[in-house]
Amino acid sequence: MAAGPLFSQEEPPPTEAPPFAGKTIEELSADDVLKLVRYSYTLFNREFGGQLRLGLVKKVPFRLVLKPESIRFVFNDPSQVIYLDTRNKDFSLFEGIGGEDLKPVTPDRYGETIRGTDATYDDLSMRFLYWPNAKIVKEEKYKTLDTWLVRVRNPDNRGLYSTVDCWIDKGSGGLIKMLGYNRQGRPIRRFEVLHGKKFGDVWMVDEMRIESISSASGKVLSSTRLQITERLDEPPAPAE
Numbered sequence: 001m002a003a004g005p006l007f008s009q010e011e012p013p014p015t016e017a018p019p020f021a022g023k024t025i026e027e028l029s030a031d032d033v034l035k036l037v038r039y040s041y042t043l044f045n046r047e048f049g050g051q052l053r054l055g056l057v058k059k060v061p062f063r064l065v066l067k068p069e070s071i072r073f074v075f076n077d078p079s080q081v082i083y084l085d086t087r088n089k090d091f092s093l094f095e096g097i098g099g100e101d102l103k104p105v106t107p108d109r110y111g112e113t114i115r116g117t118d119a120t121y122d123d124l125s126m127r128f129l130y131w132p133n134a135k136i137v138k139e140e141k142y143k144t145l146d147t148w149l150v151r152v153r154n155p156d157n158r159g160l161y162s163t164v165d166c167w168i169d170k171g172s173g174g175l176i177k178m179l180g181y182n183r184q185g186r187p188i189r190r191f192e193v194l195h196g197k198k199f200g201d202v203w204m205v206d207e208m209r210i211e212s213i214s215s216a217s218g219k220v221l222s223s224t225r226l227q228i229t230e231r232l233d234e235p236p237a238p239a240e
Contacts, residue, residue: 029134029136030134030135030136030148030150030151031132031133031134033134033136033148033150033168033173034129034130034134034150034152034166045066045067045068045233046065046066046231046233047063047064047065047066047231047232047233048063048064048066048228048229048230048231048232049061049062049063049064049228049229049230049231049232050062050063050064050226050227050228050229050230051226051227051229052114052115052117052119052224052225052226052227053224053225053227054116054117054118054222054223054224054225058116058117060075060114060115060116060117061075061076062074062075063232064228068086069085069086069087070083070084070085070086070087071083071084071086072084073124075115078097078098079096079097079098079099080095080096080097080098081095081096081102082094082095082105082114082121082124083095083096083102084124084125084126092104093105093110093121093124093125093127105121107156107158107159108158109121110122110125110127110158110159110160111159111160117210117224118189118210118211118212118222118223118224119210119224119226120159120160120189122159122160122161122180123189123191123210126175127159128152128154128161128164128166128178128180129152129166129175131152131153131154131155131164132155133152133153133155134150134151134152135150135151135152136148136149136150137149137150137151137165139170142167142176142177145169145170145171145176146169146170146171147167147168147169147170147176148167148168148170149165149166149167150165150166150167150168151163151164151165151166152164152166157183160180160182160188160189161180161181161182161188161189162181162182162183162185163180163181163185164178164179164180164181165178165179165181166178174193174205175193176192176193177190177191177192177193178190178191178192182215184215186215186216186218187213187215187218188212188213188215189210189211189212189213190210190211190213191208191209191210191211191226192208192209193205193207193208194207194208194209194225195207197228205228206227206228206229207225207226207227207228208225208226208227209223209224209225209226210223210224210225210226211223211224
């Protein structure tokens, strides 16, 4: 699977060794495992086209711009940029509307959904990957993959989630499933990688399902597909 919830890991030379370098799988702590997932976000200079699809009719196109210092989602009609700063441990989240300068997204908006879909600001920012004191609950088989189940607890009570469980592929360090719980300990959001694809020289997770779950009944209320459809920065094929 891809490294990170949306995309696969390439192997460009990093500028410095990551903090988990040289450790075996058995030596990795839960915090090391989350650092491995976060580290995969910093290895790219790529641009992709995609969409958030809710049901059969609603489709919200976006551009996904990956750089060593940031991840950017760009929407149109109206213009909206959601900017994730990956240079520090806070994974700071900013937004620009209608071409205006980027401004911080306030904590009371972390749980807001994006464009009427099931994806929230918290989901796009993956803020939970930076929560401290993570714990490896167990190792288990998820479908055909060997995974760590890592549990993190919200240190500041901002956003919708009090606790998040992350299933992380031991082979790639990629986040393949997440289950978010509210303050009463009931699951309210789940996302899961469904499919991967190669775009030129880059392997990407090209489809992920994001589900909103009723805290009372546990039933799925609505479901959104996040789909990567094309690579936009690929050089054109030479003319024949």
